[in-house]
Amino acid sequence: MAQGSGGGFGRRSLLRSAAAGSAALALPALCGAAPAQARSGRPGAAWGVQAGDVTTSSGLVWVRSDRPARMVVQTAATESFRHARTWHGPVLGPDTDFTGVTALHGLPAGEQIHYRVLLADPDDPRRTGEPVPGTFRTAPTGGHADVRFHWSGDLAGQGWGINPERGGYRVFEDMRRRNPDFFLCSGDAIYADGPITGTVPLPDGRIWRNVTTEEKAKVAETLAEFRGAFRYNLLDANLRRFNAQVPTIVQWDDHEVHNNWYPGQLLDDDRYTEKDADVLAARSLRAFGEYFPVRTLRPDGGGRVYRVVRHGPLLDVFVLDMRRYRNANSPGRQTDDPRGILGAEQLRWLKRELSRSRAVWKVIASDLPLGLVVPDGKTDFEAVAQGDPGAPLGRERQLAELLRHIKHARITGTLWLTADVHYTSAQHYAPERAAFGDFEPFWEFVSGPLNAGGFQAVALDGTFGPAQAFVRAPDRANTSPAESPQNFGEIDIDGASGELTVRLRQEGGKVLFSKVLQPGRVGQ
Template identity: 75%
Template sequence: MEQESGSGIGRRSVLRGGALASAGLAVPSAGLTVPAVLSASGPAVAQTRSGRPAARWGVQVGDVTTSSALVWVRSDRPARMIVETSATEAFRTARRTYGPLIGPGTDFTGTAALRGLPPGEQVHYRVLLADPDDPRRTSEPVHGTFRTAPTRRRQGVRFVWSGDLAGQGWGINPDRGGYPVFEEMRRRDPDFFLFSGDTIYADGPLTGSVTLPDGRLWRNVTTEEKAKVAETLAEFRGNFRYNLLDQNLRRFNAQVPAIVQWDDHEVLNNWYPGEILDDARYTEKSVDVLAARAKRAFSEYFPVPTLRPGRTEGRVHRVVRHGPLLDVFVLDMRTYRNRNSPNGQPEDDRGILGREQLAWLKRELARSRAVWKVIASDMPLGLVVPDGATDFEAVANADPGAPLGRELQIAELLRHIKHRRITGTVWLTADVHYTSAQHYDPARAAFGDFAPFWEFVSGPLNAGAFPATALDSTFGPERVFMKAPPRANVSPAEGYQFYGEVDIDGESGELTVRLREEGGAVLFTRVLQPGRVGS
């Protein structure tokens, strides 16, 4: 087990802001149903107008660059969002940014863009909510802090990644203190968190308790919106709001910026565009309708730049530039994919990325001058992920031969990376609910026109853990490390909760990946050298 680092600068501000945001939102130790005022949809909450506005759901920061960031908040009523930033937590000299007037159209959430920030510095901020009828009446400030990306290479970068939160019936358990993994990751003091999809389980209702195999009782905090599958916009919003009931997550959000992507469970398991459901739990059978509602709620509850509240036509895929050492390429393997199938077609123009996203990714990778290019993939490449008896959900099709189906797009991308001599690509993903490291090598592959690379898998954060899946040898993966449970849907109380950590050394440029388990143990470490192929 490695020694944890300290939580760094600005702890007092973060903890003070976290305490204020926790008012009325502490995880209950008894009476596990959250009061209606906390779980109700926006319009119902807004009827309470006495006193001052309040930001009980904390603050979040997203997509931090060398000079910009996005700050998120939710109010309990209509309010004007105000963000003040300072170089110190004393706020003796503060810069004020006025955000949007937030109201029921965005479920009382708002995102403000901060620009002109100093690079490579700790930024302290506080969010105020002003009564639109009396701007002098403001909320108590909610404090947070984050570091901007450096412009000088020697500062280095550290971040964590994982996915899969509150799935398979395992929600906020007060007996475990909620989601303890977020407090553990916060203490690692990363520059940011890459949230690799399945940020909610909209198709995973929660019950008040579950009996574990050893006879122990797992208890869930429950809300009205988590009692059934999400179909309405209010129900999707309630699923995102549910996770913010956890104090660990709110404290984490106040200190660690995020880069967020989505996968399937933001809508429902294994979905694809155009799908029509045959599921008795749903009255709305069109997945396109459900996905549009989910995407809107996603854009409201995360500070995502291309999905500002009210812009449901925005896109999830993007590149976040984090200084000279790192570019993060965020993929969307949901919006543009073709239908799930046996995945053996000899031609597949749409694939899992769509032609437009694939062209964007190839272009942006070629333009990147960063030492390391992390490809944040919401699904793994060579791991076989079935969808029923005959269809496949991810890229691999369990056929070890030449690329077919969705594999054709990945082959095109890997060929492009090799022939354009793009170095420093590393694939990070989650989705399969165990942790592993795969090295891909053309010497082992049926398709050999690519340069060797690594793929690292982490998760879940607080969800069921599952046995390892098979490998598809089309791109020559070798499983160098793996930890997974022996049976399906192992609860977080039984372990197998994982996150990954990446350190990029500013002097040498070395990238170190550590696969960690909740509790702090380092399970696997790999050091990659800059500018080398497949190191």
């Protein structure tokens, strides 16, 4: 990243600081079952810290305590914490699984913010645990500051959990070393419907060995089990180091609850005693709000996931929720479908906020792809496309309405980012190739998984004229992370020119595909 986006703080110093902070907080060595947490005389935060939904002047800081504690956050311009500012957060207790978030406001724009979280005994504020350090950059307000961020999704899926012999979730260390301004998690941050067993045989005779916990031994049904699924990932040191350095913008998808779920569904799954997807979703959303810093959610499960996170003059991120407001999965042949995949209210919100945006680039963070045909069983479909290349039907009608609005409102600089399908690809959509032509050309980029099974590429639906510029996918279903490299995407926006570069990367950092887009240009 060019000078200007990191303030006066050196990148090498930042990387050393984050690694040292994580090491100081490391859980005992991971092998077999997850270690029990020792309880000393002072509150501890072995799950690390996170920041989220960072803007030019604000951000959220998250922590989990091992017992009741008052959350206190200190912020400063340097690691020395001279002239630190103190923020008094909530008392953390069992009602939120001892998690809490403190909102920071009035921060300087375009600067590296150092923070540390103190956990104090609520009955004796002088008794505090070891401070837990973290850092993030606020978004710039102008000038020529570059922007870099990563995106991906799908963590601990298909039974592929934290494998200490492989080094755990290695992809997070690859992303951390590239020092992005933030990470967009595109959904499936947990697999509530995917238990983790101690060992999994691989096709070549090797054995995959997972860290295990009691909550991840079965599908998540109770609030405690959903909480345990979110907590499981924080046993990984790579993820904790990453969280201490890189703020997140997180959304959810189906596996936070159950594969391909939709409102009103009754599960046909013998593993569950609770069959009502709405009941499970409410429990999951509460745990999701407890374990991620999301400004539009409350720890009690109220609020919403969809929102706009503004990152200075170059970028707005429109985070969608294609799960909570959708209609039932079906063959998707309806000629009238006002609910669609977003619901009428969310669609109105998205059109309104896109029209209001003055950012050069408008990233639409979609938890499902648009033109990829994602089946649900033999006759139904899970995403937007349903395999009929003709005029928009079913959920495609809602997408057509949105694309028409973007064209006629002369909204420029839109691109779609997603994960979900467990491979990586790039699709360009153009009206001259489409059955529906009332829209401007745009790109959709897919990346993932982070640590889950890889799957074969699915078909394209021709309704909106997609052409696949790149695809990299395994040749069989559920290839393990040991067999199929994991993937993440990277966006770089040049502060001087506004030029945006997309790179699809695989674990280790290798670039698989890149595309340069120019600001304000139609049809690229």
